[in-house]
């Protein structure tokens with residue numbers, strides 16, 4: 001039995017759940033990995049110079065044992081997230097530390113502590129097997145998986161599953177991720193695959209869409225409301241392309257920051273009107289490595305006021321971090337919110353606290369999404385209210401190049417990876433609904 005037999009079953013129109021359940025599983029499968037004995041390979045190099053093409057490997061790996069409450073999924077497509085870039089350059093930490101820590105928690109978790117880490121935090125595919133105690137899903141179900149892995153043994157996470165002390169991001173802080181032909185997930189990560197999307201389109205939104213939903217829309221994040229001015233950094237990037245859609249769909253006013261004409265056009269095509277090209281307008285928030293330039297914050301704020309008819313920002317959707325955070329705090333209106341989920345340009349932020357406390361602003365930390373938020377975010381995709389922002393797909397072998405593109409900011413929106421899917425465009429089950437949304441679905445393609 002090989003993965004080819006699995007693919008045949010998926011591509012055959014008349015495979016039943018019983019057929020999938022009867023499929024013998026292969027002993028091994030192909031997966032993108034980083035290797036524990038290579039964690040020092042980029043030591044001493046500048047972040048920018050660390051090349052994911054050198055650290056990511058396509059390996060044949062053994063199929064992991066299936067535990068209670070888990071599912072093995074045949075992965076048709078996945079996507080590249082920035083967390084895979086972090087793993088591949090071993091920053092800010094090697095992810096093997098996470099696997100070791102997880103491995104120490106219990107007998108079953110020991111499976112994750114291996115000399116290789118199978119990465120990837122998105123998937124669209126087909127359930128192959130479910131472990132004891134799984135009733136909601138069965139072999140043959142077409143699914144996407146969100147990346148929240150929690151144990152839920154502590155009451156801390158019972159109101160908001162992101163607050164579980166054993167909260168982990170699957171494929172980043174756990175092994176057996178989605179950039180592979182088969183993945184191992186907890187069954188609570190599974191959600192129905194939106195029928196109007198192909199495998200690679202369905203795999204694209206998951207992580208970033210859910211994160212943007214909590215960070216911007218949910219009461220656990222900024223709780224955006226109609227009319228809010230929302231400053232969105234990287235508005236055509238992974239997170240930003242969903243934040244922009246949420247702002248527009250929710251009746252808010254996105255002020256989109258991008259770095260090229262082409263990206264400005266993408267934001268316009270989504271329906272945004274207020275756009276700032278940070279490159280063309282040449283903002284330099286830092287005079288040197290240690291000194292910010294408040295005059296540049298002011299110039300930026302003035303530009304925002306021009307675009308909003310004199311209003312300041314209600315919500316900043318932050319993720320670039322050190323480079324922009326001082327400006328983000330400054331341009332927020334009295335009582336406004338800066339919500340942050342990342343620090344791509346550096347995690348030691350500096351801002352002038354007088355502008356925060358005197359103007360009663362709030363900074364909210366946000367991370368991925370709880371079970372319910374991830375479900376709600378996927379539901380919006382399934383209903384055609386929010387669309388995938390897939391620009392390009394790569395083969396599994398080319399994942400290193402895909403991660404390199406994302407690391408170097410050469411991509412648009414989301415970058416997809418075909419895992420078992422032999423070509424793009426497969427897996428669509430609802431052609432009628434697709435036809436209604438086809439322009440929006442294709443908005444980011446091939447640009």
Ligand SMILES: C/C=C/C(=O)SCCNC(=O)CCNC(=O)[C@H](O)C(C)(C)COP(=O)(O)OP(=O)(O)OC[C@H]1O[C@@H](n2cnc3c(N)ncnc32)[C@H](O)[C@@H]1OP(=O)(O)O
Nearest residue numbers: 081082083086091092093121147169207211341342367368
């Ligand atoms: C969905 C997608 C998401 C993304 O893409 S996010 C972007 C990618 N992710 C990242 O860049 C984050 C990567 N992770 C990290 O950098 C680290 O993961 C953290 C900084 C988040 C945490 O650091 P750590 O060293 O793993 O854990 P500690 O909590 O700092 O524990 C170290 C020791 O410090 C002790 N400690 C923690 N809090 C306190 C406290 N309040 N008072 C006293 N001690 C404390 C602990 O117990 C422990 O101790 P003991 O080493 O002895 O076990």
Ligand SMILES: NC(=O)C1=CN([C@@H]2O[C@H](COP(=O)(O)OP(=O)(O)OC[C@H]3O[C@@H](n4cnc5c(N)ncnc54)[C@H](OP(=O)(O)O)[C@@H]3O)[C@@H](O)[C@H]2O)C=CC1
Nearest residue numbers: 082211234237238239258259320323341342344345367368
């Ligand atoms: N905590 C969480 O749950 C999550 C955290 N993240 C983190 O968020 C960050 C962004 O992820 P994602 O959106 O997928 O990445 P992308 O690279 O797809 O998009 C980020 C965009 O931000 C803009 N940007 C990058 N650097 C800077 C800078 N120095 N100043 C201003 N703008 C900048 C770029 O747009 P342009 O050049 O057009 O301005 C870029 O396209 C990553 O660090 C990632 O790890 C992501 C998802 C979940």
